[in-house]
Amino acid sequence: MPADMVISRFMKELRIAVPTQFTREGSSDPNIRNRQLPPYRHVFHALCLFEHSNGYRLPRYERFKRSYLLALDNHPRYRRQKEEFCPGGHPSPGLLHRIGGWYLDGLAHTHLYCTLVQAYEEQRRVGAVMMDARVDAKLKTDIAIVTPDKSVRVDIRFGDGFRQSRILAQRAKAEAVAKTRNSSSSQLGNPFFEQSKTAVILHDEMVLDAKTGVPLFKPLAIDRLLTDIDRHLGLAPEQAIFYEAMKNLSMSELQRDAGQLGAP
Incomplete structure (x- = not known):
């Protein structure tokens, strides 16, 4: 659970977390863009959970950036490459640009998650919706929807063609390594993964939110x-x-209506 919000609350908190038009820092650098780095989702979701206990907020960019840089600095594998990513002790323009992109991805994915929670948990109450870094890493699933007898894996794809194939190949390679190191870490043989259906949404199907400049799914x-x-x-x-019919409903309205379910 990255955020316990319906759509209307998410949009309200988005405009608090991003009070002006968001502009990514730095500039794209292929040498940094194509390097393997610690997953951002663990940091972003951890901050979402922290903000859940801080008044149901969304993480601000500066807090996410500081937290990710701290994790990178403390990671034994990447500490040895610190000068490459943070020359002179300062994050490189390429790293800052990548961190900004991760922050935007985190917000967009959380908005989609809140929408699915509202649709399947709060509004129609047919199942549970899960999105966290472990589901992504272990079940190779961006968002999972589970009902008593069926399950669906939501795959957020970065477009058709070569790029998506490369991403899937990287996932398969990482899973093969995890399988070698720990036989219990693979999704292989798990009925959820093998029997569930897959629903796809493309990452490029986004539009900029007019007030924040944050791209959200159309x-x-x-x-x-x-x-x-x-x-x-x-x-x-x-x-x-x-x-469009969901976006303005409040949690109190959904809870009130849910109390009428099954009424004559």
């Missing part, structure tokens, strides 16, 4: 994803819900 892309997931879960067409 409502139409989310609606297609919801329709795909509903089909995999076997939900009836009359149960369908769509982003």
